[in-house]
Amino acid sequence: MENELNSLFERPKKETWQNTLSLSFQSLGVVYGHLSVAPLYVFGSMSLSPKEIISEEELYGLLSFIFWTLTLIPLLKYIFIVLQADDNGEGGTFALYSLLCRHAKVGLLPNYQISNHELLTDDMGSFSEMNMESKARKVFQSHTTFHYLLLSMALLGSCMVIEDGALNPALSVFSASSGLEQSVLNVPTGSVAVPLTCVILIGLFVLQPYGTHKIGSMFAPIVIIWLLFIGGLGLYNIFCWNHLVFHALCPKYMYNFMKTLDLKNWGSLSSILLCITGSEAMFADLGHFSQKSIKIGFGFMVYPSLVLCYLGQTAYLSRNLEKFGTHFISCVPRCIHGPFTVLAILASIVGSQAIITGTFSVVNQCLALGCFPRVKVIHTSKNIRGRVYIPEVNWILMALCLISLVAFRDIEDLGNAIGLVVITGMLITTCLMPLIITLLWKKGIFIAACFAISFGSIEALYFSACLSNFLKGAWIIVILSLILMFTMISWHYGSTKKYQYDLENKVSIKWLTSLGPSLGAVRVPGIGFIYTDLVTGIPAFFSHFIINIPAYHQVLVFVSFVSVPVPYIPPDKRHLIGRIYRKEYRVYRCIIRYGYRDNVKDSNDFEDQLIFKLGEFISTEDMGLELNSHVEGRVTVVGDQKQIKAGLIPIDEADLNLGDPSFVDRENGDTQLRDDQLQSAIVPVKRKKVRFVLPPESPEMPASVVEELQELLDARDSGTAYLLGHSRFVVRNGSNLLKKLLILVYIFLERNCRGPLVALDIPHVALLKVGTLYTI
Incomplete structure (x- = not known):
């Protein structure tokens, strides 16, 4: 019956290498704009207590954490595993939830009720046809509490994307604008960056009604130039300052760093998490591209450029320890500060545009499934499905961005808030994937448990670090989550x-x-x-x-x-x-x-x-x-x-x-x-x-x-x-x-x-x- 069900979809045509390379080029501007600008604020948002100059050994420990986090989560988890769990080419939290609803009767949305299954799925095949004798499937279907838990996780994952769209543009643009203060104007921190960021954010949200496709042709070239720039800058700093920095990739430095941490410094791990912010976009934006194109873009362009960038930044800081915690621009040669600032602002705008577009898409999915109050949805592209603009959500996001920027005026606090958003969304994906592995892929429970334990333990470590920063900015995420969840649950109820x-x-x-x-x-x-x-x-x-x-x-x-x-x-x-x-x-x-x-x-x-x-x-x-x-x-x-x-x-x-x-x-x-x-x-x-x-x-x-x-x-x-x-x-x-x-x-x-x-x-x-x- 699954073949009959799959026939309901419009299958994509066989992908050629030319199409794959074209999609890979486009994905760099849409999918990876968010992830590519992370070096602007990863080291700048770190703070160790008491305020003292970090040692070279500790710096190597931080780099080891960044490298292995970037390798294990985006590369191993998403590129090699999670991308395989697509819903006929679509990705994201709701794609996983819809797969579980379709292959096991766990849906709680009105139109998923059992009373309608026969009527609506005559020609589609049974939602629960696959391996009905499975004991695990019967257990999942028989416990209503599990159904509510799944729906709550799907809604919470959607809330995380919305909150990311409300805060991340402020952090990205503010980090880029701060470089202008330090390198060109030499004025007190925030005196120019905050007003300039407000102007850029207002302009960015005002342009949203015109649709991403109107300015999309500019996205990929900007991100490619940015990635080549930070990758080349990394190589320059490695050979200029410390070519032995490659030793820091050894996991022993990560272990040594963990031994020196105390409860006061535990929250510093949440800043490391910012190096993978935007990784969820690889899965969430899968419907606009293809698995091959996303894998090629990340493996051949994004991953090596980011690794070289962090290596080069560590090499510079290892010889200038007093610069730790300063802006990324400090490791850029002074002769190119001006062009770098312009490029950084453009790259941050591209990254912000990607997460805003993703927010519209998630809200549209929640609206279609009856989990969000009715709002106006405008489709901005006739050729690309899924490109939408939602006026009410756009203006609410703009207001939240401006309020959070003016209220915090600090990269560290904004980074703590976004770190909690990122890790919560990843934990939800990690919790849903074992069900996909067991129920859909028909793999053993042992394999599902290995996935959950290996990645869940890493993400639980970061989650605890983010919670320890509750009073340092993360509290706003808890409040926004409660408001959004209660609104969505009320509408669903x-x-x-x-x-x-x-x-x-x-x-x-x-x-x-x-x-x-x-x-x-x-x-x-x-x-x-x-x-x-x-x-x-x-x-x-x-x-x-x-x-x-x-x-x-x-x-x-x-x-x-x-x-x-x-x-x-x-x-x-x-x-x-x-x-x-x-x-x-x-x-x-x-x-x-x-x-x-x-x-x-x-x-x-x-x-x-x-x-x-x-x-x-x-x-x-x-x-x-x-x-x-x-x-x-x-x-x-x-x-x-x-x-x-x-x-x-x-x-x-x-x-x-x-x-x-x-x-x-x-x-x-x-x-x-x-x-x-x-x-x-x-x-x-x-x-x-x-x-x-x-x-x-x-x-x-x-x-x-x-x-x-x-x-x-x-x-x-x-x-x-x-x-x-x-x-x-x-x-x-x-x-x-x-x-x-x-x-x-x-x-x-x-x-x-x-x-x-x-x-x-x-x-x-x-x-x-x-x-x-x-x-x-």
């Missing part, structure tokens, strides 16, 4: 409770049809689109509408947007259409599936696409190609049978009184304005659209199919109306304080965030919201 309430109060089509004679319900011309989160049954708000206004449209279509734990779904596999009850009722259900990296937007042509898909469904249903019936819950994929001719042919049509609330009588052409409240709620509205006609071979179709297609066209010509539920929440009496607080936060977010995505492009005169009271 409220969304889940709302979904459960809808499930418990849904009604069947039989109930609806049985009310017809008693209520005097009538069918009016036109098509009614009813948007609902449910994929089975009729939502309570629609039954409430029918009871109060006993009339509904000639054709009804229940539309649901459903996120599934995959990155992308091709357009020809996106629509699932089924029939609700018997044919003569003309009631359909359409489920639009999308992945967590898809561009989901109810565009102006959505109605045209849906009518076209309905025509395909009607024309193929009675031709022996589908086994669908009127049984509720049975749907079929429409659009992947390329050998079948469409049931309807689209023809461009001129504007038809866009947004005009009048109804046009097709027989006599008279325009009659509907002032009555009942009919104004029911009568559809004309919109600019594509006109459909029956294909020339329609006489060869069965008479029932032609009749149903013609009725669909007639209803479309009459106009379209849209119905949505408008929810109002009340906390149930007797709920404990935590649940009340979660619901109150959800209510606040629901009222102050953007409305449902499906309502954004619908004319107000065509939209009807039906109020529903949720008692949670």
